[in-house]
Amino acid sequence: MVLAKLENYINGTFQAPSSQNYIESYNPAIGKAFLGWSTTKRSLRSEIMLKIAHLIEEKLEDFAVAESRDQGKPIKLAREVDIPRAVYNFKFFATYILHLESKATEIDGIATNYVQRTPVGVAALISPWNLPLYLLTWKIAPAIAYGCTCVCKPSEFTSHTAYLLCKVMSQAGLPAGVVNMVFGNGVNAGEALVNHPNVDVVSFTGGTLTGSRIASNCAPKFKKVSLELGGKNANIIFADCNFEEAVNTTVRSSFSNQGEICLCGSRIFVEESIYEKFIESFIEKTKKLKVGDPSDASTNLGAIVSKEHLEKIQFYVDLAKQEGGKIVHGGERITVSCKSFINGKETDETTNGWYFSPTIITGLSPSHRVCQEEIFGPVVTVVPFKTEEEVLEYANGTEYGLSSSVWSENGRKAKRIAEKLQVGTVWINCWMIRDLNMPFGGVKASGLGREGSAYSLEFFSEEKTICMAN
Ligand code: NAD
Numbered sequence: 001m002v003l004a005k006l007e008n009y010i011n012g013t014f015q016a017p018s019s020q021n022y023i024e025s026y027n028p029a030i031g032k033a034f035l036g037w038s039t040t041k042r043s044l045r046s047e048i049m050l051k052i053a054h055l056i057e058e059k060l061e062d063f064a065v066a067e068s069r070d071q072g073k074p075i076k077l078a079r080e081v082d083i084p085r086a087v088y089n090f091k092f093f094a095t096y097i098l099h100l101e102s103k104a105t106e107i108d109g110i111a112t113n114y115v116q117r118t119p120v121g122v123a124a125l126i127s128p129w130n131l132p133l134y135l136l137t138w139k140i141a142p143a144i145a146y147g148c149t150c151v152c153k154p155s156e157f158t159s160h161t162a163y164l165l166c167k168v169m170s171q172a173g174l175p176a177g178v179v180n181m182v183f184g185n186g187v188n189a190g191e192a193l194v195n196h197p198n199v200d201v202v203s204f205t206g207g208t209l210t211g212s213r214i215a216s217n218c219a220p221k222f223k224k225v226s227l228e229l230g231g232k233n234a235n236i237i238f239a240d241c242n243f244e245e246a247v248n249t250t251v252r253s254s255f256s257n258q259g260e261i262c263l264c265g266s267r268i269f270v271e272e273s274i275y276e277k278f279i280e281s282f283i284e285k286t287k288k289l290k291v292g293d294p295s296d297a298s299t300n301l302g303a304i305v306s307k308e309h310l311e312k313i314q315f316y317v318d319l320a321k322q323e324g325g326k327i328v329h330g331g332e333r334i335t336v337s338c339k340s341f342i343n344g345k346e347t348d349e350t351t352n353g354w355y356f357s358p359t360i361i362t363g364l365s366p367s368h369r370v371c372q373e374e375i376f377g378p379v380v381t382v383v384p385f386k387t388e389e390e391v392l393e394y395a396n397g398t399e400y401g402l403s404s405s406v407w408s409e410n411g412r413k414a415k416r417i418a419e420k421l422q423v424g425t426v427w428i429n430c431w432m433i434r435d436l437n438m439p440f441g442g443v444k445a446s447g448l449g450r451e452g453s454a455y456s457l458e459f460f461s462e463e464k465t466i467c468m469a470n
Contacts, residue, residue, distance in 0.1 A: 012176025033177025072303030119147030121200030142456035231402030330357035
């Protein structure tokens with residue numbers, strides 16, 4: 001495994017992990033780095049961040065290969081989505097901070113008020129395995145742009161690109177200690193980080209149960225916390241949609257990255273009058289997807305991230321079968337042979353990895369466990385509906401509230417539905433188009449807080465009102 005070779009990136013140098021208590025090794029550096037970094041000019045921070053972006057861009061292929069090997073995602077996705085978005089995260093916040101404004105108000109000639117904004121302090125940034133560099137940089141970029149220093153903990157399943165990022169940050173001249181990286185699992189490294197007294201703010205993306213644990217650890221210490229959690233997103237497809245576009249995008253939103261994207265639509269609701277036609281076309285297009293070796297540029301679905309995760313996916317498919325669900329496509333582990341990589345080196349050995357066919361299930365009620373619990377794999381359920389009221393009840397009838405998509409050529413109807421959906425983001429006639437200025441986050445069990453330009457600024461800084469007599 002590559003993971004065993006990774007060294008923590010502490011105060012600008014790489015250090016071999018010596019104990020389970022990662023916190024102790026970087027603690028002395030953090031305070032010093034924060035005092036320095038928080039007072040640097042925004043223009044300097046911006047310059048360094050742009051250098052980081054350019055260096056990742058230069059090494060895009062190395063990053064993409066590492067991401068694909070670590071996570072199992074198709075190389076094409078890593079090349080075209082994950083790594084370019086990591087580059088863009090740095091560019092976006094590097095330039096955003098150059099244009100910040102603040103207002104002052106005067107009260108009847110007596111006094112002037114203004115707001116001073118200061119970075120919160122040391123941020124713990126904890127990320128999941130599905131979009132490793134994409135999501136980690138979505139936290140690092142705003143944190144350092146706004147003057148915080150951070151200690152990051154990428155997922156223990158996918159740490160490789162975070163390691164490469166440390167090298168790039170060092171090369172770009174980011175001062176030592178501004179971004180620190182600890183590698184380890186959640187129970188040890190993650191929890192120690194969240195509970196550390198020198199950590200002021202925690203930004204977490206991952207599962208809902210973990211989020212709840214982090215929230216309860218942060219609460220007694222009044223640490224600011226941002227939680228981006230799980231989802232069970234609804235795609236609502238009305239009969240008056242652009243049918244081809246709706247089906248094509250639904251195939252993408254169901255199975256991209258093997259369904260391992262928090263924004264994938266896993267509950268598909270289709271208006272009764274086009275239900276049969278939809279199922280037929282959806283199956284036909286899904287059949288064309290190639291599940292294969294992630295390093296093959298023509299692969300659409302790569303490998304599932306781990307054996308445990310594959311077993312979880314299989315469990316839900318078996319449950320659906322036992323309880324009357326009909327597997328109309330897929331539903332099983334499949335054999336794909338591919339070269340194995342040991343300690344980062346290709347071996348001659350060919351092994352059968354953890355692949356699962358894109359799976360479509362019908363015949364379950366929207367309240368069934370398979371339609372309610374997050375599977376986070378290439379598995380979707382399709383359920384018919386008759387009225388707007390009915391589909392809203394289905395879509396909102398889950399503990400989650402991350403995102404949703406609505407398909408209709410009737411703009412008023414789509415807007416009416418979008419405004420009643422209990423989620424953080426609704427896409428109308430599209431999916432996963434992201435403007436980083438928009439607030440991103442979930443409601444209910446999908447999270448707490450919003451991230452994005454001004455929203456991340458709120459999170460990583462504190463405001464102080466200063467009232468000065470004239
Ligand atoms: P996870 O919760 O198991 O792990 C996420 C991270 O938290 C990892 O780095 C892990 O080591 C760490 N961690 C685990 N226990 C911890 C603890 N007690 N204290 C501190 N850190 C701890 O999630 P995962 O399996 O890596 O990721 C999949 C989940 O992430 C899915 O539920 C998915 O929906 C969610 N996700 C959400 C978003 C979003 O933006 N809302 C984006 C991507 C993924």
